Amino acid sequence: MNWSMEKLEKLKALLSYAKGNSNFYHKQLSNFNPEELDQDIFTRIPILYKEDIIGKEETLLTISRRNNLTTEYTSGSTGSPLKCYKGISEVLRKTKDLWTFRKENARVNPKDLYAMFYAFTENDLKTDKIQLVDNALYLSMLNMSHDNLNDYYEALKEYKPKWLLGVPSALYIFSNHIIKNNYNINELSIKYVEANGEMLFDYQKKAIQRAFGPILYNHYGCREFWCLGMSCHEGNMHILNERFYYEVVNVDEKGIGELVVTDLSNKTWPLIRYHIGDLVHKELMNCSCGNESPIIKITGGRSQDYLKIEDWTANPILFHYVVIKMNRLYPDSVRQFKIIQAAEKVLLMELVPGKNYSRMIKQKLKEEIKERLPNQTEFKVIERDFIPNKFGKFKYFETYKRKENNGDGSKKSAISNYS
Numbered sequence: 001m002n003w004s005m006e007k008l009e010k011l012k013a014l015l016s017y018a019k020g021n022s023n024f025y026h027k028q029l030s031n032f033n034p035e036e037l038d039q040d041i042f043t044r045i046p047i048l049y050k051e052d053i054i055g056k057e058e059t060l061l062t063i064s065r066r067n068n069l070t071t072e073y074t075s076g077s078t079g080s081p082l083k084c085y086k087g088i089s090e091v092l093r094k095t096k097d098l099w100t101f102r103k104e105n106a107r108v109n110p111k112d113l114y115a116m117f118y119a120f121t122e123n124d125l126k127t128d129k130i131q132l133v134d135n136a137l138y139l140s141m142l143n144m145s146h147d148n149l150n151d152y153y154e155a156l157k158e159y160k161p162k163w164l165l166g167v168p169s170a171l172y173i174f175s176n177h178i179i180k181n182n183y184n185i186n187e188l189s190i191k192y193v194e195a196n197g198e199m200l201f202d203y204q205k206k207a208i209q210r211a212f213g214p215i216l217y218n219h220y221g222c223r224e225f226w227c228l229g230m231s232c233h234e235g236n237m238h239i240l241n242e243r244f245y246y247e248v249v250n251v252d253e254k255g256i257g258e259l260v261v262t263d264l265s266n267k268t269w270p271l272i273r274y275h276i277g278d279l280v281h282k283e284l285m286n287c288s289c290g291n292e293s294p295i296i297k298i299t300g301g302r303s304q305d306y307l308k309i310e311d312w313t314a315n316p317i318l319f320h321y322v323v324i325k326m327n328r329l330y331p332d333s334v335r336q337f338k339i340i341q342a343a344e345k346v347l348l349m350e351l352v353p354g355k356n357y358s359r360m361i362k363q364k365l366k367e368e369i370k371e372r373l374p375n376q377t378e379f380k381v382i383e384r385d386f387i388p389n390k391f392g393k394f395k396y397f398e399t400y401k402r403k404e405n406n407g408d409g410s411k412k413s414a415i416s417n418y419s
C-alpha cells in the first residue's frame with residue numbers, strides 16, 4: 001500500500017522530532033535526513049529489536065518530555081522485561097482508542113465492573129485467588145483447577161461484572177468448564193468478552209462463543225503500544241491506521257511475514273520500526289462491517305501451553321511471577337529461564353544467573369515455586385550459561401508429550417482434557 005501525503009508528513013515529523021530530541025535516535029537516524037524521507041528510504045532505517053534496547057530504554061526518551069511518565073514492563077519471557085514509557089497525552093489517547101472500540105462493539109464503558117483472569121497485580125505482586133479492586137474482579141490463573149473454576153463462576157454470579165477480560169487460553173479453560181457443567185450463563189451478567197495477550201485460535205474462539213454466545217472480541221496489543229487492533233462483529237481484526245504505521249517484513253511465498261510497527265503518536269518514547277514479530281498476512285484488506293480501517297490477519301503469535309499435573313492446572317506464568325518477584329527483591333538475580341516438564345510430576349528450571357544470584361536466592365526461588373505446585377512435585381534448578389533459542393521465538397515452557405495426545409504435539413495437547 002502506498003503512503004498517503006498525510007502518512008508521509010506524520011512520519012517526517014516523527015523522525016525529525018526523534019532525531020532532534022532523543023539520544024538513541026540521534027545516533028540511530030544519523031544517516032537519515034527526515035526531510036528527504038520517502039517509502040523506500042524508510043525501509044532502510046534499521047529495525048528495532050527488543051533485545052537491542054533492553055537495559056537502555058531511557059536513551060530513547062525525548063529530552064523535553066520526561067515529566068509525568070507512565071512506566072510498565074513487558075512480560076519478559078527471556079527473564080529481562082522491557083521498560084516501556086508513555087507520557088500523559090499518550091496514555092489518554094491510547095485509552096480513548098481502546099474504549100472507542102469497546103463502546104462500539106458492546107457499549108461497555110470504563111466505569112463498568114469487569115472480571116479479569118490475572119497472574120499478579122503489577123504494583124504489589126499480590127496473587128489472591130479472587131480479589132476485588134476498584135471496578136475489577138481479579139480471578140487467578142495460577143491455579144485453574146476444577147474447584148477454583150467453580151469459585152470463579154460463583155464470584156461472577158455474586159458480583160455481576162458486565163464484561164470479562166482474559167488471555168484466550170484462560171477464557172478457553174473457563175468456557176469448557178461452563179460447557180462441561182452445563183451452567184446456565186443467564187445467571188451471569190456478562191455482555192462482552194474480550195480476549196487479549198495471546199494468539200486466539202479457532203478452537204478457542206468456538207468454545208468461548210459456545211459458552212458465552214457471540215460476544216467475543218479479540219484485542220490485539222502489547223505493552224509497548226497498547227491497542228494495535230480490535231476485531232469487529234464480523235470477526236475481522238481492524239488496525240488503527242491513523243495511530244500506527246504497520247509493515248510486514250521477511251514475507252514468505254505465502255505472503256506471511258513478521259509485523260513491524262511505528263507509533264506515529266508516541267513522541268515521548270518513540271518506537272520507530274519496532275519488531276513485534278507476530279506472523280501476519282501481508283495484504284491489508286477491507287471489511288464489510290462498515291469500519292473503513294483496514295484489517296490484518298494474524299496467523300501466528302503468542303500462544304500458551306498450560307501446566308498440568310494430574311488434575312491440577314495452571315498458567316505457567318506462575319514461574320514468571322516468581323522470577324519477577326526475585327528480580328524485584330534482588331535485582332539482576334535471574335537473567336533468563338526456561339521450564340521443562342520432563343514427566344508428569346517432574347519440573348526442571350534452566351536458569352541463567354545474574355550477577356547477584358546466590359545459593360540463598362536459589363533456595364528462596366525453589367521454595368516460592370514449590371509452594372504453588374501440587375505436593376510431591378519434583379522441582380529442580382539447573383544453572384546454565386545460556387539457553388538456546390531453538391524455534392526463533394523463545395518458548396519458556398515446554399510440556400512433555402503425554403501418551404493420550406495422539407502424539408501430534410499440537411498446541412492443544414497440554415489442555416486436551418478440556419476439549
Ligand SMILES: [Zn+2]
Binds near residue numbers: 233
Ligand atoms: Zn469489520
